[in-house]
Amino acid sequence: MIGAALAIARVKLVLEIRRREVIFAMLLFIAATIVIVHFALSGDTGAGNRAAAGMLWAAVVFTAVLGLLRTFSAEHEGGVLDALLLAPIDRAAIWLGTALAQFGFLIVIEVVAVPIWWVLFFQSEGPSIGTVVIALLLADVGIALVGTLSAALALGARTRDVLLPVLVLPLLIPVVLGGVTATYGAFGEEVGGLRPLGFLALYDLVFIALAWGTSEHLLSD
Amino acid sequence: MQPPVITLAECSKRFGERLALRKATLSVAAGETVVVLGPNGAGKSTMLRLIAGLLRPTAGSARIGEVEAISAPKQVRAGIAYAGHQPQLYRGLTARENLELHLRLHQMAADTSALLERVGLGDRADERIDGFSRGMLQRLALARATAHEPVLLLLDEPASGLDADGRALLDDTLRAGIGQRTQVVASHDHELAARLGVREVRLENGGIA
Numbered sequence: 142m143i144g145a146a147l148a149i150a151r152v153k154l155v156l157e158i159r160r161r162e163v164i165f166a167m168l169l170f171i172a173a174t175i176v177i178v179h180f181a182l183s184g185d186t187g188a189g190n191r192a193a194a195g196m197l198w199a200a201v202v203f204t205a206v207l208g209l210l211r212t213f214s215a216e217h218e219g220g221v222l223d224a225l226l227l228a229p230i231d232r233a234a235i236w237l238g239t240a241l242a243q244f245g246f247l248i249v250i251e252v253v254a255v256p257i258w259w260v261l262f263f264q265s266e267g268p269s270i271g272t273v274v275i276a277l278l279l280a281d282v283g284i285a286l287v288g289t290l291s292a293a294l295a296l297g298a299r300t301r302d303v304l305l306p307v308l309v310l311p312l313l314i315p316v317v318l319g320g321v322t323a324t325y326g327a328f329g330e331e332v333g334g335l336r337p338l339g340f341l342a343l344y345d346l347v348f349i350a351l352a353w354g355t356s357e358h359l360l361s362d
Numbered sequence: 363m364q365p366p367v368i369t370l371a372e373c374s375k376r377f378g379e380r381l382a383l384r385k386a387t388l389s390v391a392a393g394e395t396v397v398v399l400g401p402n403g404a405g406k407s408t409m410l411r412l413i414a415g416l417l418r419p420t421a422g423s424a425r426i427g428e429v430e431a432i433s434a435p436k437q438v439r440a441g442i443a444y445a446g447h448q449p450q451l452y453r454g455l456t457a458r459e460n461l462e463l464h465l466r467l468h469q470m471a472a473d474t475s476a477l478l479e480r481v482g483l484g485d486r487a488d489e490r491i492d493g494f495s496r497g498m499l500q501r502l503a504l505a506r507a508t509a510h511e512p513v514l515l516l517l518d519e520p521a522s523g524l525d526a527d528g529r530a531l532l533d534d535t536l537r538a539g540i541g542q543r544t545q546v547v548a549s550h551d552h553e554l555a556a557r558l559g560v561r562e563v564r565l566e567n568g569g570i571a
Contacts (some may be wrong), residue, residue: 156455159490227471228467
């Protein structure tokens, strides 16, 4: 199961390194979003910590959706999904391998985006970077899990490019809430200690269980 | 007497308004090879996908041995190979990488160079397949389908795009499989069954004629 998932994730990462179809577009999108919002606020770094935190999480979620639109494109274009479905592996491995690759893509874009966000919004003191990184990692797990699950749901639909954001964005609202609260707390504001991080971890666990239980049926006819 | 490897019992498949397969009944014994003939849209591909467990019948049943094809467990799927209209290969990988992934998912080790050599792609093994012609993709799809030595081989119009050498290779592969594994081949080649000396089944308008 884990071996098959890692093999699928590895293939998707190799394809992305060779084709640069997803990450490059995601990087441009998130960087442009952060810069545009910065100028929309007239470069006013005093817009407030909560606004800065919200800006980061909105950019991350919308960028993730952009990447999720291509989730199963490599499998779809060559009919590869048939081969994966017929392989003697747990079908959850297909979902897990794909989610692992999505997680990797998100990490790459955040490595670039977070420093840009930091430089543009905090000229002096910013939030605790450790808390922001942990929140992002937990959120990335949730986004990858939920996004891949939603992409599998939308797979058979002719209008999947429209359907996927409609499916996935409401499901990601808790991630945004948890992420914003955790990031705001990282400025030293009192928002419940580690509770937002715990909330993000719980969200991940719920969707791991849900996806594990449904992937066999989701990926079948 | 051994139970049939494939049993379609009044199997129908509907896509929206269109009835793609109508009450098809077919039994294929272990080691038997069957050629399915029929014009475009007759239901050949739908029948093969139902047998492979990639589609759920709207009515009736499609069984592999004792189990419903759609819910075939891993152990049963391990013995099935299906090559459809699409090559089922990652376009951004090389021919060798595609075979390696396939073998890995089947938890098998095999000499990929020999497999590629056998289908005439030995010298293109490390090229990305997005530059391959239709015929080369068909050859690679054939190598992938037979790499894990399946007991049930399902081929959907495997000759399309193949040159004369490729068609001879396909005939040789099918001939070598007669009596060794169960084979169902959807084809437009009306001579294929006669050439191989096997049973043929005709599909017309979604039903077995």
